[in-house]
Amino acid sequence: MSATGADVLLDVLRSEGVRHVFGNPGTTELPLMDALSGVEDVSYVLALQEASAAAMADAYAQATGRPAFLNLHTTVGLGNAAGNLANALANGTPLVVTAGQQDERHLAAEPFLSGDLVGMARALAKSAHEVRSPDELGTMLRRAFRDAATPPTGPVFLSIRMDHLQRPAAPAPPRSTVRHTAVAGPLDELADRLCAAAAGEVALVLGDEVAHAGAVPATVALAEALGATAYGAPLFGATVFPTTHDLWGGMLPLSTAAIRAALEGCATVLAIGANPFQTISYTPGPPLAAGTVLLQLSADPHALGRTEPVTLGASGAVAPTVEALTARVRERADAAAVAAARAAAAQRRREEAERRRELADAGSATAPLHAATAARALMGALPADTPLVAEAPTSGAFVRAFHDAGAPGTFFFGRGGGLGWAMPAACGLALARGRRQPVLCAIGDGAAMYSPQALWTAARERLPVLFAIFDNGGYAILRDTLDDWDGRSRRTGDYVALELDDPGVDFLHLAASMGVAATSVRSAEELAGAAAEAVAAGRPRLLHIPIAVAERG
Numbered sequence: 001m002s003a004t005g006a007d008v009l010l011d012v013l014r015s016e017g018v019r020h021v022f023g024n025p026g027t028t029e030l031p032l033m034d035a036l037s038g039v040e041d042v043s044y045v046l047a048l049q050e051a052s053a054a055a056m057a058d059a060y061a062q063a064t065g066r067p068a069f070l071n072l073h074t075t076v077g078l079g080n081a082a083g084n085l086a087n088a089l090a091n092g093t094p095l096v097v098t099a100g101q102q103d104e105r106h107l108a109a110e111p112f113l114s115g116d117l118v119g120m121a122r123a124l125a126k127s128a129h130e131v132r133s134p135d136e137l138g139t140m141l142r143r144a145f146r147d148a149a150t151p152p153t154g155p156v157f158l159s160i161r162m163d164h165l166q167r168p169a170a171p172a173p174p175r176s177t178v179r180h181t182a183v184a185g186p187l188d189e190l191a192d193r194l195c196a197a198a199a200g201e202v203a204l205v206l207g208d209e210v211a212h213a214g215a216v217p218a219t220v221a222l223a224e225a226l227g228a229t230a231y232g233a234p235l236f237g238a239t240v241f242p243t244t245h246d247l248w249g250g251m252l253p254l255s256t257a258a259i260r261a262a263l264e265g266c267a268t269v270l271a272i273g274a275n276p277f278q279t280i281s282y283t284p285g286p287p288l289a290a291g292t293v294l295l296q297l298s299a300d301p302h303a304l305g306r307t308e309p310v311t312l313g314a315s316g317a318v319a320p321t322v323e324a325l326t327a328r329v330r331e332r333a334d335a336a337a338v339a340a341a342r343a344a345a346a347q348r349r350r351e352e353a354e355r356r357r358e359l360a361d362a363g364s365a366t367a368p369l370h371a372a373t374a375a376r377a378l379m380g381a382l383p384a385d386t387p388l389v390a391e392a393p394t395s396g397a398f399v400r401a402f403h404d405a406g407a408p409g410t411f412f413f414g415r416g417g418g419l420g421w422a423m424p425a426a427c428g429l430a431l432a433r434g435r436r437q438p439v440l441c442a443i444g445d446g447a448a449m450y451s452p453q454a455l456w457t458a459a460r461e462r463l464p465v466l467f468a469i470f471d472n473g474g475y476a477i478l479r480d481t482l483d484d485w486d487g488r489s490r491r492t493g494d495y496v497a498l499e500l501d502d503p504g505v506d507f508l509h510l511a512a513s514m515g516v517a518a519t520s521v522r523s524a525e526e527l528a529g530a531a532a533e534a535v536a537a538g539r540p541r542l543l544h545i546p547i548a549v550a551e552r553g
């Protein structure tokens with residue numbers, strides 16, 4: 001018998017190194033499900049909702065560095081997954097996303113569940129295409145994997161008519177080997193401009209492109225050669241610099257005014273990645289003070305100078321470019337001045353660590369716990385470099401502050417801003433790591449209710465994920481924002497639709513209904529003990545952590 005479209009699809013998956021299909025099947029996916037019957041080298045990871053499937057695939061791709069394969073159920077499945085596809089696009093995650101279209105022989109009759117899948121997907125992917133014949137399927141799948149992995153990486157969407165998977169199809173073309181290694185051209189000019197400023201007056205602003213390119217070690221070497229403080233771009237989504245390093249300055253704030261204050265005194269800023277000063281709340285003025293020299297490096301030439309004017313922008317593969325730039329900086333830099341700048345940075349880090357300890361100590365006697373106290377107790381109970389998947393809008397900064405991400409690939413965040421990403425993303429990350437290492441998902445109570453179905457998949461796949469829910473009884477980040485506005489809500493004490501305490505969510509019974517053991521903790525000692533026990537168990541666990549309402553991250 002000649003190969004069907006489903007056979008061709010499986011052949012492409014195998015040759016592209018895909019071992020897991022993430023999804024939630026429906027009628028239009030049944031030809032694929034039938035083809036997977038009895039197959040051992042490609043497994044189907046069942047999520048109970050497409051939003052969860054999308055986040056699992058996202059984190060799996062980030063952890064492996066290869067495109068993951070996500071299979072959605074026609075229009076409604078694509079709609080369910082839209083929020084986490086927006087996160088994947090913002091994260092620059094290489095995904096091949098397919099959705100089943102109805103049988104082409106009756107598309108003219110507008111059958112149930114059919115629709116303009118390509119039109120729906122255009123805003124959520126690098127490209128979107130509906131396969132037009134079974135013979136085109138292999139070529140378009142191969143192209144999708146290549147495009148998803150080509151910088152700037154991101155999701156690529158294909159609509160596949162269900163009958164195309166059942167009909168004979170032409171073999172897929174062979175897989176291409178493509179390497180992106182070109183070094184940016186103006187290295188000497190970049191080095192001259194970086195070294196023209198005094199050591200200690202240079203800052204690096206690092207976006208996710210550093211992590212995606214495997215350029216963290218090279219970027220550390222560049223910061224050390226300059227004596228430059230390294231900041232994460234606002235809401236960076238991956239490990240862009242070791243948080244244990246003396247030159248780490250933390251994440252930049254979320255408004256231009258606050259960024260300008262944070263970088264005050266910097267004569268030169270080198271941004272690596274696209275849109276390095278992306279903000280949430282509007283404040284007037286640019287992110288940098290007048291006269292500050294802004295340099296930018298990205299593999300995507302369209303990203304250079306796109307949101308802020310640059311003195312010099314350079315396009316090239318990030319890792320080899322940073323390595324070559326570092327060699328030139330070392331030839332030019334004043335070694336004594338660099339050493340003094342690094343010593344000053346180390347002192348600032350010690351002072352900041354002491355402030356964090358004092359804050360955590362001050363909250364140790366409160367009930368409920370202060371978020372800083374809870375974060376310190378939680379992190380202290382986990383092995384070094386435990387990967388963190390974060391989605392706690394109010395408590396998240398405390399969690400990040402006490403998380404020692406010394407190694408690349410130990411911090412993950414959904415940059416698109418759509419809640420419901422972290423719990424399933426933690427499952428995808430644990431699966432990518434072969435279930436060998438515990439994964440921490442630190443999430444707020446409000447965010448946890450977007451994709452709690454991920455608990456079921458964690459139990460089914462026996463994934464060692466610790467789900468730590470920081471519960472402040474509502475959408476505290478929104479309450480804080482309204483308080484900043486000093487408007488009617490603050491004056492009346494009536495915060496409309498921002499409370500989750502009437503009724504409260506019973507996370508322990510919710511977890512139990514999904515097959516996950518759960519514990520509620522009230523003290524730092526209970527929290528540390530429960531976290532250590534969860535890690536030793538090697539199975540999914542949920543920790544419910546009541547947190548004082550008046551918190552700020």
